[in-house]
Every structure is written in C-alpha cells, then in structure tokens.
Amino acid sequence: MKRFNRIFTVAVFIFLYAPILLLVAASFSSGTSLSNFEGFTLSRYSELFSDKNMLGLLLNSLIVALISSVVASVFGTVSCFGIRRLGRRAQKTVMTVTNIPMTNPEIVTGISLALLFVFIGQMLKLKDVMGFWTLLIAHITFNLPYVILSVMPKLNQLDRHVGEAALDLGCTPIKAFFKVTLPEILPGIISGGLMAFTMSLDDFVISYFVYGPAFTTLPVEIYTYTKKPLPPKLYALFTVLFLAILLVMIVMNIVQARDDNRSRRNKNAKGEITLTRI
Amino acid sequence: MKKTVAIALILCAVFALFPVSSFAASDSVPLTGEVINVYNWGLYISDGTDGTLDVNAEFTRRTGIQVNYSTYEDNESLYTKLKTGGSSYDIIIPSDYMIAKLIEEDMLEKLNFENIPNYKYIDESFKNTDYDPTNEYSVPYTWGTVGIIYNTKYVDPIDSWSALWDERYSDKILMFGNSRDAFAISAFLLGLSINSTDEGEIRQMADKLAEQKPFVQQYVMDQSYSQMINEEAWLVPYYAGDYLVMAEENPDLAFCHPKEGFNVFIDAICIPKSAQNKSAAEKYINFLCDPEISGGNMDAIGYSTPISEAKQYMDPETASSAIAYPDEETLERAVSFTNLPTETIRQMNSLWTSIKSGNGLPWYLFVIVGVAIAAAAIFIVIRKKKRNSY
Amino acid sequence: MKRRNNVFKLLLSGPYLIWMAIFVLVPMGMVLYFALTDPDTGRFTLDNLMGIEEFLPVFGESVWLAAVSALLCIVIAYPVAYVIAKAAPSRQRVLILLVMLPMCMSFLLRTLAWVALLEDTGILNRLLGSLGIGPLKLIRTRGAVILGMVYNYLPYMIMPLYSVLTKLDRRLIEAAEDLGCSGTQVFFKVILPLSAPGIISGTTMVFVPAVSTFYISKKLGSSGTALIGDLIESQFKQSYNPNLGAAMSLVLMVMIFICMGIMNRFAGQDEVSRI
Numbered sequence: 001m002k003r004f005n006r007i008f009t010v011a012v013f014i015f016l017y018a019p020i021l022l023l024v025a026a027s028f029s030s031g032t033s034l035s036n037f038e039g040f041t042l043s044r045y046s047e048l049f050s051d052k053n054m055l056g057l058l059l060n061s062l063i064v065a066l067i068s069s070v071v072a073s074v075f076g077t078v079s080c081f082g083i084r085r086l087g088r089r090a091q092k093t094v095m096t097v098t099n100i101p102m103t104n105p106e107i108v109t110g111i112s113l114a115l116l117f118v119f120i121g122q123m124l125k126l127k128d129v130m131g132f133w134t135l136l137i138a139h140i141t142f143n144l145p146y147v148i149l150s151v152m153p154k155l156n157q158l159d160r161h162v163g164e165a166a167l168d169l170g171c172t173p174i175k176a177f178f179k180v181t182l183p184e185i186l187p188g189i190i191s192g193g194l195m196a197f198t199m200s201l202d203d204f205v206i207s208y209f210v211y212g213p214a215f216t217t218l219p220v221e222i223y224t225y226t227k228k229p230l231p232p233k234l235y236a237l238f239t240v241l242f243l244a245i246l247l248v249m250i251v252m253n254i255v256q257a258r259d260d261n262r263s264r265r266n267k268n269a270k271g272e273i274t275l276t277r278i
Numbered sequence: 279m280k281k282t283v284a285i286a287l288i289l290c291a292v293f294a295l296f297p298v299s300s301f302a303a304s305d306s307v308p309l310t311g312e313v314i315n316v317y318n319w320g321l322y323i324s325d326g327t328d329g330t331l332d333v334n335a336e337f338t339r340r341t342g343i344q345v346n347y348s349t350y351e352d353n354e355s356l357y358t359k360l361k362t363g364g365s366s367y368d369i370i371i372p373s374d375y376m377i378a379k380l381i382e383e384d385m386l387e388k389l390n391f392e393n394i395p396n397y398k399y400i401d402e403s404f405k406n407t408d409y410d411p412t413n414e415y416s417v418p419y420t421w422g423t424v425g426i427i428y429n430t431k432y433v434d435p436i437d438s439w440s441a442l443w444d445e446r447y448s449d450k451i452l453m454f455g456n457s458r459d460a461f462a463i464s465a466f467l468l469g470l471s472i473n474s475t476d477e478g479e480i481r482q483m484a485d486k487l488a489e490q491k492p493f494v495q496q497y498v499m500d501q502s503y504s505q506m507i508n509e510e511a512w513l514v515p516y517y518a519g520d521y522l523v524m525a526e527e528n529p530d531l532a533f534c535h536p537k538e539g540f541n542v543f544i545d546a547i548c549i550p551k552s553a554q555n556k557s558a559a560e561k562y563i564n565f566l567c568d569p570e571i572s573g574g575n576m577d578a579i580g581y582s583t584p585i586s587e588a589k590q591y592m593d594p595e596t597a598s599s600a601i602a603y604p605d606e607e608t609l610e611r612a613v614s615f616t617n618l619p620t621e622t623i624r625q626m627n628s629l630w631t632s633i634k635s636g637n638g639l640p641w642y643l644f645v646i647v648g649v650a651i652a653a654a655a656i657f658i659v660i661r662k663k664k665r666n667s668y
Numbered sequence: 669m670k671r672r673n674n675v676f677k678l679l680l681s682g683p684y685l686i687w688m689a690i691f692v693l694v695p696m697g698m699v700l701y702f703a704l705t706d707p708d709t710g711r712f713t714l715d716n717l718m719g720i721e722e723f724l725p726v727f728g729e730s731v732w733l734a735a736v737s738a739l740l741c742i743v744i745a746y747p748v749a750y751v752i753a754k755a756a757p758s759r760q761r762v763l764i765l766l767v768m769l770p771m772c773m774s775f776l777l778r779t780l781a782w783v784a785l786l787e788d789t790g791i792l793n794r795l796l797g798s799l800g801i802g803p804l805k806l807i808r809t810r811g812a813v814i815l816g817m818v819y820n821y822l823p824y825m826i827m828p829l830y831s832v833l834t835k836l837d838r839r840l841i842e843a844a845e846d847l848g849c850s851g852t853q854v855f856f857k858v859i860l861p862l863s864a865p866g867i868i869s870g871t872t873m874v875f876v877p878a879v880s881t882f883y884i885s886k887k888l889g890s891s892g893t894a895l896i897g898d899l900i901e902s903q904f905k906q907s908y909n910p911n912l913g914a915a916m917s918l919v920l921m922v923m924i925f926i927c928m929g930i931m932n933r934f935a936g937q938d939e940v941s942r943i
Contacts, residue, residue: 009751012744016770016822019781022791033508034784035791075684082681085673094681097688100696103872103928105880107897108917111904112695115702115914118364127552128315128366141691144684198772204883209904212365213315213348222776223883224349228320228500229507230780231327238777245772249765257761351906358908449808453891456906494891495808510789627907628719634902635726635894647732655930 024242027235034230044236051233054218058237061218064132065200068139073193075140076147077185080155083148098149101142110209113138117210130212138210139203143196150195154188187259194252198245307342314368314558317356319545320349320500321520322371322420324578331574337565343558351499352456354627360385366552368559371419373543375458378409378617380548386415387549393560396567404544404584408616416546417563420519420581423604423612424459424541427502427521429512431530439467439536442513448493452505452514455497457630458615459541460487463515466538472613475622484629497634506531518601519581533601535608542612544584699921702914716915723899723916727923730896733810734879737817741825741874742867744818749829749866753836764830771823779816779887786812786888808890816884821877825870832866833859868931876924896920 022034027045031038048054083094101109113134121129158181166176204219211220222234316334326332334345350356353376359365360380372380380386391397397417404418428436433447442451442463454460462472464483474480495511503520505511507527521533547566549559565571573591576583582602583589589597596602604612618626706713720727752763770778785791786807793803806812836859844858878884882897889895896916903913 005747005751009748012748012822013766015819016767019778019785019819020770020773022781022784023777033504034781035508035787035789035794075687078680079684082677082679082684085677086681094685094688097692100692103876103924105876105897105917105920105924107880107882107900108699108921109695111900111910111913111917112699113691114362114364114904115698115910116691116695118362119698121364127554128364130364134364137691141687144687202772202774204776213317213346213367214313216348219774219776222774224320226501226776226780226887229504234777238774242769242773246769249769253761253765257758260757354908355906358904358906361908362904362910449805449890491891496886496891508787508789510787624909627909631899631902631907632722634891635723635899647735 020242023235024239026232027239029232032229032232034235044233045240047231048233048236048240054233054237057216057218057221060215061201064135064139064217065197068136068143068200069193069197071136072140072143072147072196073189076144076192077151077189079144080148080151083152084155095152098145102145102149106142106203106205107209109142110138110206113141113206114209128212128214130210132212132215134210134212135207135215135217138206139200142203142206143200146195146199147189147192150192151185151188154185158184306339309338309344310342312343312555312558313346314343314555314562315346315348315366316369316562317348317350317359317367318369318371320351321503321523322349322545322579322581323347324575330578331571333566333571333575336571337562340565341558341561343561345562353458354456360550360552363552366554367550368553368555369547369562370550371545371547373545373615374407374409375615375617377416377546377548380550381410381415382617385551387551387553387556388414389417389549389563390556390560393557394564394567396564396569399567399569399572399585399587401584401586407544408614409544410546416548417567418544418546418584419566420576420579421542421544421584422581422602423518423535424462424515424543425518425521425533425535425601427506427514427516427524427531427533429506429509429528429530430532431509432512435532436513436534437537439463439515439538442515443467443490443493445493447513449495450512451490451493451495452502452511453490453494453497454515455499457626459515460497460630461626462541462615466536466540469538472541473616473618475619477622477625480622480625480629484626484633487630487633491633517581518604519579522580522596522599522602523578535604535611537611539611539613542609542614544614545581696921699914699917702911703918704915705911707909707911716911717919719912720915720919723896726894726896726899727919729893730879731923733813733893733895734817734875737814737821737878738825738871738875740814740818741822742871745822745825745829745870746863749826749833752826752830753833760834764827767823767826767830775820776883779820779884782812782816782819783807783887786815807888808893810889810893812888813885813893813895816888817874817878817881820884821874824873824877828866828870828873829863830866832863836862872928872931875927879924880920 025037026034028040028042029037030041030043083091086094114130117129117134117137121127162184163176163180166180167173171179202219203217204223207217207220208223211217218237225231225234324330324333326335334347338344350359353373356370356372357376357379360367360370377386394417400418404421405413410416426436426439426441428441432450433441441447442453444451454463461480461483464486465472465474465479468482468486470479470483474483495505498505498514500520502511502514502516503524506514506524509528509530518533521531525531525533547563549556549563553559566575567585569585569587570591572583572585573588576588577592577596580596580602583592703716704712704714706715748767752760752767755763783790787793788803788805788807790807792806796802796804840858840862841854844854849857879895880897880900881895882901885893885895885898900913900916900920903909903916
C-alpha cells in the first residue's frame with residue numbers, strides 16, 4: 001500500500017509536469033509547432049529579448065501584480081484591525097462579503113466589474129475607462145480576500161496581553177504595534193501578499209473583461225495569441241518565468257526553513273509545525 | 279555645445295546626400311507622444327516577421343505617432359466591443375455589412391479627406407459602394423472572397439459547399455466561428471439569399487447548420503491556421519487571403535470557390551465615434567493607402583488590394599494569383615453582404631448560440647445526480663442527528 | 669476615549685467596507701439589473717431568465733463535467749497529500765513547492781501543451797503510431813475536457829488536503845488502533861471524517877473554476893462540449909447580448925452559492941475554509 005502510494009505520487013507529479021517540460025523543450029526547438037521537436041536552437045531567447053512588445057506586456061503584468069498585491073497587503077492588514085473591532089454580527093457580514101470574490105466564479109466577477117466600469121465610464125463621459133486603473137482595481141479587489149483571510153487568523157491567535165504588556169512597559173501604541181504586533185502577524189501578511197501576487201500575475205479571466213486597448217497584461221495577450229499560430233518565443237518566455245518562479249520559491253523555502261527551525265527551537269514544548277503555504 | 283550641433287548638422291547633411299530607401303530605419307521622426315489605438319482583425323497586417331514590412335513600426339518611424347495595436351476575431355466581436363463601451367479605438371477595419379450597420383447606428387466619424395490625399399489611389403470600383411454610398415465614412419483596406427480551403431492529401435477535389443457536410447470528413451471539418459459567414463454558407467447550399475430577412479428561411483439555414491454540427495471539429499476563426507497547417511483538420515471555409523499564407527506553410531492545401539456561389543467582401547478602414555485622436559488616425563489611413571505600403575502589406579497578408587497601383591510593389595506571383603484576384607467568370611458567382619435589420623441579426627445570433635452550445639447531457643442524468651446528492655445529504659443529516667442523540 | 673475608539677474603528681474598517689461595497693456588491697447588483705431588464709427598452713423583464721431554459725442542458729453538462737473532475741481530484745489528490753504529509757519535514761516543503769509551482773505558471777500555455785500531446789497528429793498519437801496502434805480519439809472528447817480540468821485544478825485539491833492531514837492528531841489514530849480498528853477502519857472512521865474540511869474546501873476550489881471555465885472546453889473539447897462559461901463569454905464578447913449573459917451568470921452564481929451553502933452546512937462550519 002505504502003509503495004503503491006509512493007509510485008502513485010510520482011505518477012501524479014509526472015502528470016503535473018509533463019506539459020511544463022514540453023513547453024520548456026519547445027523553447028529550444030527550431031520548429032514552430034509544439035508537437036514537433038525539430039532541432040536545438042537558442043534563437044527563441046534572442047527573439048524574446050529583442051521583442052520590446054512582449055517584454056512590455058510582461059512588465060505590465062508585473063506592475064499590476066506588484067502594485068495590486070502590495071496595496072492589497074497594506075489595505076487588507078489595516079482593514080483586519082478594523083474588522084476585528086466591529087461587533088460580532090457586523091464582523092460576520094463583512095467576512096461573508098469578503099468571501100464573495102473567492103467563491104464567485106471568476107467569469108462572473110469579471111463581467112460584473114466590467115459592467116460597473118462601463119457604467120462609471122458613461123457617468124463620467126470617459127471614452128476609454130478600461131485600462132490600467134480598471135485592471136488595478138479589479139486585481140486589488142480579488143487580492144484583498146487572500147490577504148484578509150491569511151492575516152485574520154494570525155490576528156486572532158495574537159495574545160492580547162503581550163501588546164498590553166508592551167504598553168505597560170512604556171511603549172507608545174505605535175511603537176508597540178511595530179515592535180510586538182507586526183512581527184507576530186508578518187508571516188500572515190507575507191503569505192497573503194505572495195498568494196495575491198501569484199494570483200494576480202497569472203490572472204486571465206478577470207483581466208480579460210476589464211483590460212483596455214492601451215494597457216493589456218501578458219495572459220490576456222496570450223489568449224488572443226492562442227487563436228493564431230503561437231510565436232515560439234512565448235515558450236522561451238514561459239521557460240524564463242518558470243525558472244524565475246522556481247528560484248523565488250527555493251529562496252522562500254530556505255528562508256522559511258530557517259524560520260521554522262528557529263521557531264521550533266523557541267516553541268519546543270508546543271512542537272507545532274507551521275504550515276508552509278504561500 | 280556648438281561643436282556637437284555642428285557635427286550633428288554635418289552628419290545630417292551626409293545622410294541627406296545618400297538616397298535612403300524609405301524602409302531604412304535611419305531618418306525616423308522623433309516620437310510626438312501621440313498614440314493611436316488600432317483595432318484590426320487577427321493576422322491582418324504585415325508585422326515584420328520573416329523580413330516583411332512592419333507596417334506599424336514604419337508608420338511610427340515616418341510620423342512619430344505610436345500605435346497601440348490590438349486584434350479582434352470577427353465583425354461581431356468588434357461590434358460587441360464598440361457597443362459595450364469602455365474602450366476607445368481610433369482605427370477599426372470592419373467589413374462592408376458591418377460598416378453599414380455602424381453608420382446606421384451613428385457609431386462612425388465622418389472622415390476628413392483633406393488629410394487623406396492618398397485616397398486618390400483607390401480604384402473607382404471601390405468607391406460609391408452600397409455600404410457607404412456617399413464615401414464619407416470609410417476607406418477600403420482590402421477585398422477578398424470566401425471559399426473552402428482543403429488538404430488534397432485527404433480530401434478529393436471539391437467544388438461545392440456540400441463537402442463541409444460530408445460525413446467522410448467527420449471531425450476533420452472546421453467551421454466559421456461567426457454567425458454571418460456560417461449562415462451564408464448554409465444559404466448558398468439551400469439556394470437562399472445570404473441577405474434574407476425571412477424568419478422561416480433563417481430558421482432553415484440554422485437547421486442546415488445544426489445538421490452539420492456532428493461533423494464539425496470546432497467553430498473557429500484564425501485558429502484554423504495551425505489546425506490546417508499541421509493537418510489536424512482537413513477542410514475549412516475561410517478567406518482566400520488566408521489561404522495564400524497557409525499554403526506557404528503547407529503546400530498540400532488547395533482552395534476552391536464553390537459552385538453555389540460565395541461571399542465577396544470589402545474591409546474598409548473607419549474611425550469610430552469613440553476615437554480620441556482623429557487627425558492622427560487619418561494620417562494612419564493615409565499611410566495605409568500609400569501604394570507602396572499597401573503592396574508590402576498585402577504581400578504579407580495575402581488579401582487583395584483595392585489599389586491597382588500597389589501591385590507594382592508586390593511579389594508578381596501574389597499580384598497575379600487567381601485566388602486573390604479571381605477572373606470575371608468566377609466573380610459572377612460572388613455575392614456581397616448587406617446590413618440586416620436588428621431583429622434578423624438577433625434571431626441569427628440566438629440561433630447561432632443554440633447551435634454552438636453543447637449538446638448537453640440527457641435530462642435524466644441530471645435528475646439522477648440530483649436525487650443522488652439529495653439522498654447523500656439526507657443520509658448524512660440523519661447520521662449526524664443519530665450521533666448527536668447518543 | 670470610547671468615542672475616539674469608535675472613530676478609530678471606522679477609520680480602519682471604513683475604507684474596506686466602502687471598497688467592498690463598490691467593487692463587490694454593486695457589480696453584483698449590476699448583474700442582477702442586466703439580467704432582469706430588456707436589452708432594447710431597459711424595462712423590467714423575466715425574458716432573459718426564461719430564455720435560459722434552452723441552455724439548461726449546457727448547465728447540466730457543465731455541472732456534470734465539473735463534478736466528475738472534482739471527484740477525480742479527490743481520489744487522485746488524497747494519496748498524494750497523504751504521502752506528502754507523511755514525508756520528513758524538509759522533503760515536505762520541497763514536495764509542496766512542486767505542487768504549487770504549476771499553479772503559478774500560465775494555465776493557458778499549459779492547456780495548450782495538452783492539446784499538443786493529445787491531438788490526432790499530436791505527440792501521444794505519434795508515439796502510439798510508432799508502436800503500431802492506430803490513432804486514438806483523445807482530444808475533443810468529454811474525457812479530454814475532464815483531463816484538462818483535473819490537470820489544472822488538482823493542486824487546489826492537494827493543498828487543503830495536505831494542510832488538514834498534517835494537522836491530524838496522531839494520537840487519535842493510535843487510539844483507534846488500540847481500540848482494535850483495522851487499517852481500513854481507521855481510515856474510514858477516523859482519518860477520512862477528520863479530513864472532511866479539507867475535502868470540502870478543495871472541492872469548492874476545484875468545482876467553481878471548473879464549472880465556469882471557458883478556455884479548457886474550447887481547446888480540449890469538441891463542437892459538442894461547449895460549457896456554460898463559453899456561452900457567457902460569447903454573450904459578452906461576440907453576440908452582444910449582455911442581458912442574456914448576465915442572466916446566465918446570475919443562475920450560475922446562485923447555483924454555486926446554494927451548493928456551497930449545502931456543503932458548508934454538512935461540514936458543520938460557518939466560515940468557508942480556504943487553503
């Protein structure tokens with residue numbers, strides 16, 4: 001049974017990675033088709049790095065993902081403090097609303113935001129309301145729940161007395177916040193923010209409904225590309241992104257491992273394993 | 279400071295002495311900061327791949343105006359995008375019937391032809407058209423015909439639309455993804471008018487299309503390129519210009535203008551009401567009408583140019599292709615689209631949605647699953663209650 | 669002091685409440701409004717909702733395919749999550765990283781890679797062909813769509829299952845064993861019920877995107893497997909009928925919220941679980 005489970009797991013990983021490896025292999029192929037490997041070449045990479053258009057789209061995606069995840073992290077964390085001060089019933093209602101973007105199908109979120117933006121555009125007599133700002137607002141909106149749902153539990157775990165102790169010992173409330181509270185909830189903020197960043201970077205469905213001609217993100221452009229013969233430099237881009245994300249994850253892994261070791265030493269008695277999640 | 283200016287001037291003079299070809303990258307105009315949003319069909323402009331002319335880059339180089347280029351799949355998608363609002367485009371290139379519709383709904387700007395001197399190159403036969411009788415709203419970009427592209431390796435020579443209903447090629451047939459082109463094929467086959475507004479006739483066309491569905495691999499537009507080139511599909515009704523491009527990649531492909539008749543279209547450049555930079559857009563239109571640019575552009579996209587003078591800049595083989603420029607006899611079978619009343623379009627769209635939507639599962643399966651879920655739910659509730667009562 | 673506290677509270681939570689109201693609740697209202705109005709006159713009508721009747725089989729198909737995918741995901745993800753949860757901590761981290769990595773990569777391109785694998789002229793069929801097995805009908809089947817869904821959303825099932833399984837108290841299992849339970853009994857009576865929250869949150873995370881997808885079915889499905897997502901997309905992007913599209917979205921949304929409500933009820937937990 002155990003052996004079966006292991007073999008099965010390996011098989012699942014092969015299943016998960018086969019298409020990725022295929023795309024990586026295609027980036028080195030001199031043919032244009034995904035299903036034919038013709039000959040080894042690195043020219044796809046030089047094509048990619050000389051294509052300002054595609055790099056610009058990548059930059060657009062990164063900008064939207066970075067700004068939206070940072071804004072969502074800060075905004076979400078501040079809001080968490082506020083939400084916690086609300087009454088029980090209000091708190092519950094707010095959390096239900098927070099869950100809506102998480103449980104709503106992305107396509108519905110996308111079209112509902114598009115309807116709203118077009119409506120606002122008509123109100124303000126703006127001809128080109130769709131673009132950077134609508135993308136950013138949409139991304140912040142679907143990023144916020146990720147941050148809130150990962151900061152909230154940390155905040156609930158927080159020992160109130162520690163904060164009070166800090167105040168008693170003469171800290172100003174602001175100092176107490178930065179010295180005591182923030183370090184405690186920081187892992188929650190970081191994991192929420194990172195989750196938001198990756199979600200935002202690869203979001204296609206919602207962006208597809210709110211992008212504008214002047215500002216598009218990479219996934220949206222890939223979608224319009226996939227209706228035509230795909231330029232093979234996209235595979236090169238995929239490979240570069242794959243390596244970049246792999247690198248980031250490895251670094252995070254090392255950092256987290258160190259962090260875990262430290263906290264395990266600290267909380268030896270409890271012996272609880274912190275979950276690694278992004 | 280003075281020295282550098284002097285050197286720059288000398289350099290300029292030196293460059294000016296040499297007759298620089300207009301495609302060279304040297305004498306580019308500095309960017310003006312102006313940007314126009316161009317919204318065009320997919321794969322419908324020469325973009326510089328494989329050493330062809332890069333139309334948009336060339337325009338920026340000559341005028342300093344930058345181009346934000348994006349694409350749509352078909353006239354209906356373009357119309358939806360414009361109608362939905364929220365996005366501003368300075369240039370669009372719809373087909374004839376769609377231009378008529380857009381004019382009717384007051385969605386196009388009148389062009390200022392003083393800014394478009396190259397309009398004089400447009401052949402007379404493309405002026406005073408049915409869709410824009412007063413030549414106020416549009417400047418022809420290309421024209422072309424619709425026919426069947428097929429792979430001679432797998433498909434016997436064909437001359438009729440009925441090949442797309444041939445069971446032997448089941449799952450290897452691609453079909454138009456937009457309603458108007460699809461209904462037209464059905465109309466030709468049934469001997470009806472492609473501009474029919476009769477409810478019963480439209481229904482007949484829809485029934486014919488529904489008949490075809492089991493044999494259709496997918497309803498697509500430009501996706502047919504890769505499908506046809508790598509022989510995943512064998513037959514597709516598509517535009518003649520695209521055939522010329524596909525045939526370069528796969529020489530086994532052939533094209534036919536079916537005997538029942540086929541659609542001939544003109545795609546023309548327009549400026550929608552949402553445009554924000556009309557004068558720059560007019561410069562762009564003027565630029566596209568430059569015979570040299572049009573020639574280079576048509577060479578790459580394979581469509582037919584409405585500017586006879588452009589042919590001298592084209593690959594002679596493309597310029598004399600019987601597929602891009604069919605003879606009189608063939609063109610006698612050609613019919614163009616006219617704008618249909620909104621009711622008819624709506625009927626067509628809703629029938630088309632039904633045809634394209636999945637077959638669905640038999641109803642009883644849905645009921646069975648529902649009952650099963652309900653049963654499981656009740657079972658769990660009862661068990662929970664029992665457990666709680668201990 | 670009390671009043672200052674109140675102001676502080678509003679200052680902290682107010683912007684969030686306003687944001688969510690404008691960008692979550694109002695848009696939902698817009699969907700409702702479009703679903704219930706006539707495209708021409710803008711008057712109240714139920715025609716859009718009634719018009720959906722014709723597309724009920726498509727809803728059925730979408731739900732069916734998504735449900736089968738969710739079920740398959742549970743069956744596949746469970747052993748994997750179990751193996752990962754049992755592994756040594758350092759290896760656990762690496763494995764989880766490997767599960768998450770595909771989630772971050774462009775799902776459009778990865779789905780396209782499956783097309784290249786499954787096509788009639790694709791890699792698998794050519795491999796089979798060289799072994800003398802005729803080309804199989806792999807792509808453009810329901811199976812291919814389900815495969816696409818399982819492939820894309822499997823990590824979303826593994827993650828919550830893994831996080832539940834790592835929290836599992838070993839002592840409970842030992843207790844069950846001491847009380848004379850067999851291996852399978854321990855699994856069905858102790859481990860499985862305890863991992864219910866993970867299964868439920870995983871199921872929602874797989875089912876919701878799967879039921880509303882419009883890319884997977886387009887690429888891996890045939891002309892006969894258009895799903896509800898495809899229909900909604902085409903109303904907004906091609907056929908220009910936002911009212912019908914909104915009505916479809918509304919039905920889809922209500923359907924999902926009902927499903928979620930029922931599931932959460934059975935899980936006996938109020939808050940929606942997450943990864």
